[in-house]
Amino acid sequence: MKKSGFVALIGRPNVGKSTFLNSVLGLKVSIVTDKPQTTRDRISGVYTDERGQIVFVDSPGIHDPKAALNRYMVREAMQAMEECDVIIHMTDDKMFRFLEEEVLVTEALARAKQRKIFVINKIDMMTVADREKILEWILPRCSYDKVFDTNAVNGFGLEDVVNYLFQVLPEGPLYYPEDYVTDRSERFLCKEIIREKLFQSLREEVPYSVAVLVEEMRDVPEKNMVYVRANIYVERESQKGIVIGKKGEHLKKIGRLAREEMEFLFGKKVYLDLHVKVEKGWSRKEWVIRRLGY
Numbered sequence: 053m054k055k056s057g058f059v060a061l062i063g064r065p066n067v068g069k070s071t072f073l074n075s076v077l078g079l080k081v082s083i084v085t086d087k088p089q090t091t092r093d094r095i096s097g098v099y100t101d102e103r104g105q106i107v108f109v110d111s112p113g114i115h116d117p118k119a120a121l122n123r124y125m126v127r128e129a130m131q132a133m134e135e136c137d138v139i140i141h142m143t144d145d146k147m148f149r150f151l152e153e154e155v156l157v158t159e160a161l162a163r164a165k166q167r168k169i170f171v172i173n174k175i176d177m178m179t180v181a182d183r184e185k186i187l188e189w190i191l192p193r194c195s196y197d198k199v200f201d202t203n204a205v206n207g208f209g210l211e212d213v214v215n216y217l218f219q220v221l222p223e224g225p226l227y228y229p230e231d232y233v234t235d236r237s238e239r240f241l242c243k244e245i246i247r248e249k250l251f252q253s254l255r256e257e258v259p260y261s262v263a264v265l266v267e268e269m270r271d272v273p274e275k276n277m278v279y280v281r282a283n284i285y286v287e288r289e290s291q292k293g294i295v296i297g298k299k300g301e302h303l304k305k306i307g308r309l310a311r312e313e314m315e316f317l318f319g320k321k322v323y324l325d326l327h328v329k330v331e332k333g334w335s336r337k338e339w340v341i342r343r344l345g346y
C-alpha cells in the first residue's frame with residue numbers, strides 16, 4: 053500500500069511557499085518574485101515517488117484583505133487549509149517585522165483541526181538567536197507536531213520535510229497519474245509566467261494593478277509552434293504607459309522573457325502576442341475580478 057494525501061502551504065506573503073513547492077518538485081509550477089502577494093490562486097504541485105504521492109497545495113500569503121482581489125486571495129488560502137490532511141505553516145526571518153500578518157496566520161491555524169508542522173524558511177538569513185526568538189513567540193500560540201528549518205532556494209531541509217510527510221500521511225490511492233505535476237492548465241501557466249515577468253520588473257503599486265488573461269492559445273503544427281495571445285489589464289491609463297514603456301521597450305522585454313520561458317516549458321517555438329488594456333479599478337470590483345479569472 054502507498055501513502056498519499058494533501059499538504060497545504062500556508063503563511064504570510066513572501067516567506068517562500070512557492071519557492072518551496074518548486075524546489076521539492078524540481079520544476080517550476082508556481083511563480084516566484086521578491087515581492088509579497090505574488091501568488092493569487094491555489095496551485096497544486098504533485099510529488100510522487102516509490103513511497104506514494106504528496107499533493108502540495110501552494111496558496112496566497114495571508115494578509116489583511118482590503119480590495120476584492122485580496123479577499124479572493126485570502127479565501128483561496130483558507131480553502132487550501134480546509135481541504136488538506138497536513139498544514140505546513142511557513143515563516144521566515146521577517147516574522148517580527150510583519151507580526152500583524154503572522155497573527156492572522158496563527159489565528160486561522162488555531163481553527164484548523166489537522167496535523168500542523170512549522171517550517172522556518174530562509175534559515176540562511178538567521179542567527180541561532182533569531183530562530184529561538186521565533187520559536188519562543190510561536191510555540192505558546194499554536195501546537196505543532198514538528199518543527200523544520202529550511203532553505204527553499206538551495207534545498208536544505210526539504211528532504212526531511214518530505215520524509216516526515218510520508219511517515220504521517222495515511223495509506224491511500226495515487227490521486228494523479230505518476231508523471232503528473234500540477235492541476236493547472238497550460239493556459240494558466242502561461243498567464244502566470246507573463247504575470248511573473250511583470251511583477252518582477254514593475255514597482256510600487258503597479259504590480260498589484262496587473263492581471264493577465266490568455267485569450268487564445270493554439271498549436272500551429274505546420275510551423276511546430278504555439279500561438280499565445282494574452283491581454284494585460286491595468287487599472288489606469290498612466291499604468292498602461294508604464295507597462296508599455298518608452299517606444300514599447302518594456303513590453304518587448306516582458307514578451308521576450310515570457311516567451312523564452314514558455315518555449316522551455318513546451319519544448320517548441322512560441323509566438324507571444326501581448327496587448328495592454330485599461331480596466332478602471334478592476335482589483336476593487338467583485339464582478340470584474342471574476343471576469344479576469346479570480
Ligand SMILES: Nc1nc2c(ncn2[C@@H]2O[C@H](COP(=O)(O)OP(=O)(O)OP(=O)(O)O)[C@@H](O)[C@H]2O)c(=O)[nH]1
Pocket residue numbers: 063064065066067068069070071072083084085086087088089090091092111112113114173174175176177202203204205206
Ligand atoms: N535567502 C532565501 N531566500 C528565499 C528562500 N526561500 C525563498 N526565498 C526568496 O523569497 C522571495 C519570496 O519567495 P516566494 O516563493 O515567492 O514566496 P511566497 O511565500 O510564495 O510569497 P507569496 O506568493 O507572495 O505569498 C523570493 O525572492 C525567493 O527567492 C530561502 O530559503 N532563503
Ligand SMILES: [Mg+2]
Pocket residue numbers: 069070071082083084090091110111112113
Ligand atoms: Mg507564492
